[in-house]
Amino acid sequence: MASTSPQQPRLITLHFPNLVRVAGETIEGHVDLNLPLARKDGIETLQIELRGVIETQIYKRYTHTGIWYKEAVALFSSRESLWTTGDASNETSPDTFSCPFRFTIPDNLPPSFYHTCATIGYSLEIVGERSSGKKRRLCRFFPVTSAASHHQLLTKESLRQGWTGPWREIKRDQKIRQGLWGDYSHVSATLSIPELSFFPIATPIPYSLYIVTETKTLDRSESKNSLFPTPPTQSSKLTQVLRRTTDYRVRDCDTLFNDNIYETFDLQKAQGLADDTVECTPAVEAVVDEPEWVPRDKKDRGIWRRSARFTSTITLPFAPTFSSKTLVWQYMLQFVVPFPGMKNDLSLETPIKLGPGFACPPPRSSNLTYADVLPAGPAPSMLDLPPPAYWEKEEHDWDDEKHCI
Structure with missing residues (x-):
């Protein structure tokens, strides 16, 4: 029987389910940081950012060449600190540090949208600051739909x-x-x-x-x-x-x-x-x-x-x-x-x-349930927002100048 090589440990692992979110919703998850790999890589701090942006681009052709013109309009940005060197409060094992996070998505956001040259994208971006100056990044895209009144x-x-x-x-x-x-x-x-x-x-x-x-x-x-x-x-x-x-x-x-x-x-x-x-x-x-x-x-x-x-x-x-x-x-x-x-x-x-057709669900800590939100519950997982290949992807980036959205 052929042996299978064990899966290589990951430096950063994001635990966040791929669901359609509603503007105004409180989202939760956690990040696992591999401590031996973090020390070896020189990571000193770990942060997570929730972002929303409208991006458009137009290609203009000229006599001998063409140029892409691009514009990005930030919708919002919110950042949390997850870990710093020496922090051991959430160590789940000698090799892993589990970092919980919690964000509330602004309630006045437009829905996710995808077109060849125009997108409205939402993402969670994890940034590891390194002693060398360059950063480690991991970016996860997810769909958002507007909240119904x-x-x-x-x-x-x-x-x-x-x-x-x-x-x-x-x-x-x-x-x-x-x-x-x-x-x-x-x-x-x-x-x-x-x-x-x-x-x-x-x-x-x-x-x-x-x-x-x-x-x-x-x-x-x-x-x-x-x-x-x-x-x-x-x-x-x-x-x-x-x-x-x-x-x-x-x-x-x-x-x-x-x-x-x-x-x-x-x-x-x-x-x-x-x-x-x-x-x-x-x-x-x-x-x-x-x-x-x-x-x-x-x-x-x-x-x-x-x-x-x-x-x-x-x-x-x-x-x-x-x-x-x-x-x-x-x-x-x-x-x-x-x-x-x-x-x-x-x-x-x-x-x-x-x-919009869906109410913003209450926070988990609330005594309310989806049944208390008149008249519809959580958004379905099959809304035709950006295609799954777009919002289920996860990007790893070792270049400090690259944008994930």
Whole structure:
């Protein structure tokens, strides 16, 4: 049997679970310092810093070269001293010193955000001061979501229990035809969503999509089963898109970027991540009405009107809408109803503002529990904030001039 070499001891080990944190939350953990390695390396003090920063960068191309312009806006910084040479108060063994830490995240922070050239990042950075002058650093990134106000939590609860408030309608209609020539038919669609100034993230949002088609004027004797256009009768024929517009600035330069961060070609497979962290597929209810004959000015001449209604929910676990001097992002929700023929698809879209959906949990020392926080508990672990590859990473840095975020 092949022998396995023992794992090499680490100079610094950070114990801090990778969870989504809420602005205002008190976080705790501890750092293990290997004392023999610390003495050998010349470390004299150990500190830990909680940091938040907005970073943007823009590449400008010139005739023969290009330059990256970068800007960093500090959101906050808080530092604690963990250990100094000779401190033995928390030695767990002759070789290990365990350093607990505790921070309260400011309650007015924006959510974590990741884009190719723009990020809002939060990190814990451990810094070991050395007698040689250069420092040892270990940096851990973690996601943060904005804290919801009492009003926002009540809105979330109203949606979860079944929306009974007013609705907003987005309407679109157009004329289409089967080929290049001939009379036009008429199609229309109405999207109904709750009349809200914002929609809590990771919360099912109810909607209704009502589609009506009217044929061109024709004789009633023509078969109504093969007439153009026919409304879609299955959710698999409809497309749902969430588009994000990101506007970021560096000094006097700014860039606008549009990307579809979520897209499905079947409403039955729409985003189903709810606040219980269990991914489920939302049910789509489809009601297809019988064709209706509508007479026109001449005898036995008229149109066939047909309609279909789709009712379901959509859950959007993305960073709440945000705006600052150097970084802005916002969302557009779009539904596409397909019809045969070139450029005949009908598209409805509406701006949609996402808001926080989770209360700041109380400190552990409090007698309160998550159940006491109205109406939602801790944030789920599956929010689509920066990708896990970004915020689960841990950076070791022996260069005093490198920044971990």
